Amino acid sequence: MNWARLASALAGALLFGAVQVRAESLQVQPALVDVVAPSAASTITLRNEGTTPTNVQIRVFRWSQVNGEESLQPTDDVVASPPAVTLLPGTDYVARIVRVVKRPVATEEAYRLLVDELPDASRAKTGTVRLLVRHSIPVFFGSQARTPPSLDWTISRQDGRLIVSAHNRGGTRLRISALLLRDVSGHKISFGGGLVGYALGQSTMRWAAPASGRKFATKGSVSISGQGNDGPINAVAPVVAAP
Incomplete structure (x- = not known):
C-alpha cells in the first residue's frame, strides 16, 4: 500500500469535507498505575463514550530505557485480565493488572499497558474515517525499600x-x-x-x-x-x- 498517497488523499478529503472523522470514544482511568509490594495487582476502568460497541485489546510490555532510548518488550511477568473485551455504548468495564511472576521486586519494575481500540469492518461506513485510539499507561511495581530518583x-x-x-x-x-x-x-x-x-x-x-x-x-x-x-x-x- 502506498501510505504517502493514502495520507495525501485523506488530507484532501478532510480539506474539502468529503470525509467525516469520528471522535475518540474509548476512555481509560487511571492515567498511571503504581503498585507497592506486597500488593501485586491493580485495576483500570475502561469506558465507551461512543454510540456503538467497541472492541478493546489490552497488552502489557516491559518498559526499559536502553542507550538513551525507550524500549518495549513482550513479557509474561505481568498480565492483563481479560486481554480483550467488547464495551457496549455508555458502559464501564474493570480490568485487572496482575504481576504473576514469583520473583520479589528488587526496586521498581516499569511496564507499559497498551489499550487499543480494534477496527470493526462490519460497522465501517463509506466516507467515514475511524481514528482508532491507543492509550499507553505507565505501570510500576515497586518494593517498599525502593530508593528515590537521583x-x-x-x-x-x-x-x-x-x-x-x-x-x-x-x-x-x-x-x-x-x-x-x-x-x-x-x-x-x-x-x-x-x-x-x-x-x-x-x-x-x-x-x-x-x-x-x-x-x-x-x-x-x-x-x-x-x-x-x-x-x-x-x-x-x-x-x-x-x-
Missing part, C-alpha cells in the same frame, strides 16, 4: 541538535515536564510546559531539544529547571562531547 544531567550536541541526557541513579522513576535550559549567556531553550518523559530508575534517557540551539553554549555548564512528580527540578549540567 538524576545526573549532561548536555551534548549531535547532528547540530542539543541532546539532554538524564541518568537516574535512584531506584524510582522521575516524571519530567516543563523542562527549560539556560546557558551562562542567558540563552534559553524550552521543551514546553507539558510532559517531556520519564527517567526510569537505574537508567539513562536522552531527549533532543525542540530548537537547534545554534547560539547555545558549546562548553561550560547549563542550568536546568523543570517539574518532577516529586517537586521542582533545579540542576546544573556540564556541556560534554557527543555520546
Whole structure:
C-alpha cells in the first residue's frame, strides 16, 4: 500500500469535507498505575463514550530505557485480565493488572499497558474515517525499600541538535515536564510546559531539544529547571562531547 498517497488523499478529503472523522470514544482511568509490594495487582476502568460497541485489546510490555532510548518488550511477568473485551455504548468495564511472576521486586519494575481500540469492518461506513485510539499507561511495581530518583544531567550536541541526557541513579522513576535550559549567556531553550518523559530508575534517557540551539553554549555548564512528580527540578549540567 502506498501510505504517502493514502495520507495525501485523506488530507484532501478532510480539506474539502468529503470525509467525516469520528471522535475518540474509548476512555481509560487511571492515567498511571503504581503498585507497592506486597500488593501485586491493580485495576483500570475502561469506558465507551461512543454510540456503538467497541472492541478493546489490552497488552502489557516491559518498559526499559536502553542507550538513551525507550524500549518495549513482550513479557509474561505481568498480565492483563481479560486481554480483550467488547464495551457496549455508555458502559464501564474493570480490568485487572496482575504481576504473576514469583520473583520479589528488587526496586521498581516499569511496564507499559497498551489499550487499543480494534477496527470493526462490519460497522465501517463509506466516507467515514475511524481514528482508532491507543492509550499507553505507565505501570510500576515497586518494593517498599525502593530508593528515590537521583538524576545526573549532561548536555551534548549531535547532528547540530542539543541532546539532554538524564541518568537516574535512584531506584524510582522521575516524571519530567516543563523542562527549560539556560546557558551562562542567558540563552534559553524550552521543551514546553507539558510532559517531556520519564527517567526510569537505574537508567539513562536522552531527549533532543525542540530548537537547534545554534547560539547555545558549546562548553561550560547549563542550568536546568523543570517539574518532577516529586517537586521542582533545579540542576546544573556540564556541556560534554557527543555520546
